[in-house]
Amino acid sequence: MDLASAKMIGAGLACIALVGAGVGIGNVFSSLISAVARNPAAQPQVQPFAFLGFALAEATGLFGLAIAFLILFVF
Amino acid sequence: MALELRPLEQFKIEPLIPLHIGGLDVSFTNSALFMTIAVVLITALLVLGTKRGALVPGRWQSVAEMSYEFVADMVETNAGHGSEPYFPFVFTLFMFVLFANFLGLIPYSFTVTSHIIVTFALAAAVFIGVTIIGIAKHGVHFLRLFVPEGVPFILLLLLVPIELLSYFIRPFTLAIRLFANMLAGHTMLAIFGGFAASVGFLAIFPVALDVAILALEVLVAALQAYVFAILTCLYLRDALHLH
Numbered sequence: 010m011d012l013a014s015a016k017m018i019g020a021g022l023a024c025i026a027l028v029g030a031g032v033g034i035g036n037v038f039s040s041l042i043s044a045v046a047r048n049p050a051a052q053p054q055v056q057p058f059a060f061l062g063f064a065l066a067e068a069t070g071l072f073g074l075a076i077a078f079l080i081l082f083v084f
Numbered sequence: 085m086a087l088e089l090r091p092l093e094q095f096k097i098e099p100l101i102p103l104h105i106g107g108l109d110v111s112f113t114n115s116a117l118f119m120t121i122a123v124v125l126i127t128a129l130l131v132l133g134t135k136r137g138a139l140v141p142g143r144w145q146s147v148a149e150m151s152y153e154f155v156a157d158m159v160e161t162n163a164g165h166g167s168e169p170y171f172p173f174v175f176t177l178f179m180f181v182l183f184a185n186f187l188g189l190i191p192y193s194f195t196v197t198s199h200i201i202v203t204f205a206l207a208a209a210v211f212i213g214v215t216i217i218g219i220a221k222h223g224v225h226f227l228r229l230f231v232p233e234g235v236p237f238i239l240l241l242l243l244v245p246i247e248l249l250s251y252f253i254r255p256f257t258l259a260i261r262l263f264a265n266m267l268a269g270h271t272m273l274a275i276f277g278g279f280a281a282s283v284g285f286l287a288i289f290p291v292a293l294d295v296a297i298l299a300l301e302v303l304v305a306a307l308q309a310y311v312f313a314i315l316t317c318l319y320l321r322d323a324l325h326l327h
Contacts, residue, residue: 060310068260072264075264078092
């Protein structure tokens, strides 16, 4: 296998990290929806935590995406 | 159809005013220029916005007051009592990251926070500062931060190294989170821009996707500044109150 195709496969593999980010973000917002549906008065208290969780979950997936970009465009 | 994609070109640091002192390259670069613009804009917003000090605030004064109250509330609720002296630091940090992120969203501008050396310098300042505050406030008792209470001795042998590791990894995760978000977002924009340039009249699809990504990037820019500031507050609470 030559280097160019190995790089393509490596970048594709690195993007698998985004699965975790997708699951995590979906989980955060589904929990937010069920929490607010049960107790709408709690929305101002729980919403900041939901967005904090969204940002933290998204960041872990982007580590993988950043690695994919580095493989494709830097090395 | 050959795709000529160079999405990382936008992150190139170019010296605008070459300057060498001793063996050091201290040129005024495009990165330094955008940091200066961010600082000037923040100063202008806060100084000019609050100059009149009207009882019923106008538009600029409202923005200045809202950003102040937002961070003040965040520090108060997340870092606990005794955190007031550190509010100016968190406020400065939040405004700088926020303005650097938003300035980077303007086409053909430069994103300061997409360079890990910048975000790591900020995160290292937070980490070192928080550690010094903790040691100055609690002395040797600061080490209790690494020992969870009410845990059997055998488990401590496992938990203390984990706590130590999670403490020392903080500046790296703080820096990489901001840097990777900015890098990935802007690279994605440039890649779809490159697609648009190479597919002729079909360009409407990549451009439409770029618009959607840009909307997400506006959210991410604000959110990452918020996350950076709130994590600083949480680390500060650990140092001030030890759990």
